[in-house]
Amino acid sequence: MKRILLIVFTLYSLLTLAQQSNLLLGKGYNINIYKEIYVNDLDIHTSFNPIIKSKLNFSSDSVIEETVQKRYQNRVLKKIFSEHLIILKGEDYKVIASPIINFSKGKELDELKNTFENTRGYMIEGDLGDKISFVTTFSENQAIFPNYLDKYIKENRIVPGQGYARRFKETGYDYAMSSGYVTLRVNKMFAVQSGHGKHFIGDGYRSLLLSDNCFNYPYLKLQTTFWKLEYTNLYTEFMDINYFLTNELANSEQMGYPKKYMSAHYLSLNATKRFNVSLFESVVWRMNHAPGSSGFDINYLNPIVMLRPIEFSVNSPDNVLVGVNAKYKTTRYSYIYGQLILDEFSINDLRQQNGFWGNKMGYQLGYKIFDPFKITGLTLQTEYNYVRPYTYAHHNPQQNYAHYNQPLAHPLGANFSEFLVMADYRWNRLEINAKMMFAKYGGNSLLNDSTSYGNDLFMSTGAYASEEGLTGIGVGRPSDFGIEMYQGSLNMIEYKSLNISYIINPYTNLKINIGVVLRNQNNNDGSQETRFINLGIKTDLFNHYYDI
DSSP states (O other), X not given: OHHHHHHHHHHHHHTSOOOOSBOOXXXXXXXXXXXXXXHHOSSOOOSEESOBGGGXXXXXXXXXXXXXXXXXXXXXXXXXXXXXXXXXXXXXXXXXXXXEEEEEEEEETTTTEEEEEEEEEEEEEEEEXXXXXXXXXXXXXXXXXXXXXXXXXXXXXXXTTSOBOEEETTTEEEEEEEEEEEEXXXXXXXXXXXXXXXXXXXXXXXXXXXXXXXXXXXXXXXXXXXTTXXXXXXXXXXXXXXXXXXXXXXXXXXXXOOEEEEEEEEEXXXXXXXXXXXXXXXXXXXXXXXXTOOSSOGGGGOSSSOHHHHXXXXXXXXXXXXXXXXXXXXXXXXXXXXXXXXXXXOHHHHHHTOOOTTOEEXXXXXXXXESGGGOTTXXXXXXXXXXXXXXXXXXXXXXXXXXXXXXXXXXXXXXXXXXXXXXXXXXXXXXXXXXEEEXXXXXXXXXXXXXXXXXXXXXXXXXXXXXXXXXXXXXXXSOSSOOOTTOSEEEEEEEEEEEEEEEEETTTTEEEEEEEEEEEEEETTEEEEEEEEEEEEEEOOSOOOOXX
């Protein structure tokens, strides 16, 4: 019966306005939608996210409709439980709006610390005709976090993925988040989108190519789809607040944060009905990276040229990355996936196995299955990530692969390995999520060691700090050869979490949630233990990577 309703709802949606807005990146919000894509849709390119809704062969609203089940006649109950707060519809337009909230209280048991989150905001989405859509979101936040997140925020000055953290009272933080974009679907093959937001490349939980781990950024995205190919051009502007805040010279000479830019190309091929392979390349450069040069380098605007030869031809010191993403459907309900990222490497040094520092690379392997053991609504996933020291980093830290004090790929930066096991279960409006993460990385000692061991992307891989007379970005690597994984102060992290939720409104993913986090971190300087419980009501639309 549910399948029949899905077909009917999809046919009806095809007769209405085409939705050129994106699927939200939030994994909790999208789990059933992506299940529909991976299980039934053989033509969709899944690895460059967010996906534009009009590319789907079904309506994403129809999947949400299955969770709604009961339709309320009372207007107030309908708004609370089964639709958006505001819906404006006409012959050639549709606009929806809903609040974004997070009112939660918690307790960090080891330090007897009371925590809370207080979020108020909104989301507005509109379709204008068949070719144009827009989305805007905003949230204002105050929060007190458990000990490990509080430590991270103090060190990095940002709430993970959510912007600059200003002090709130004595132990809390005040921060804001806004995003928005406009999409123009020129025709069936070509779409252009401009906005301020995030992207995610990959089919797993983490990404080693580009993640939604960090703060929003302005971008222009061009996407061309034909035959079995999808080609994406992404142009972005990033900010380096770390350099600004740690150097008095930069603070006195510049208004605003230093800027840098990225041009990225991503080519996805659905080689067969089961196998997809995609190629990635990007270049990051800063303003005034060469005498007589300022602002956006037009050499990198070419949408189809290989970036490495261009970078070499202009004698540029810019930061180029290349990578591969792959996915193979092992059964209708499961797939394996992986990534390979290459920053720099020397084949001769690889053969000699001499620990050359410039062999900067990483890989990901993962497996995901829907409805295992014939348990409808259960999803299991396991993933392993491995990145060598100094990957994503640069001689000049202003050209690292990072934005707003966070890595653009994995939140642990580099010089780490990580193993993840995750389980998600949904039955009607009940949701249970469990996660275990085991990671280790080599970082700097707490004793103010300024040597870069390859984990911190904001430290110079060479001797840039001493050359430029600047402070706060390190004195470079300890040696050229003999570089080993986890060098520096070895950190071991164990993270376990369990969340049980009741979904009040599937359209906004408004839910009542109770959660438990157990986390231990050990290194050469000591250990930190976290036992954290929280209860609240929240609009769960975005990914917050608090499992660092």
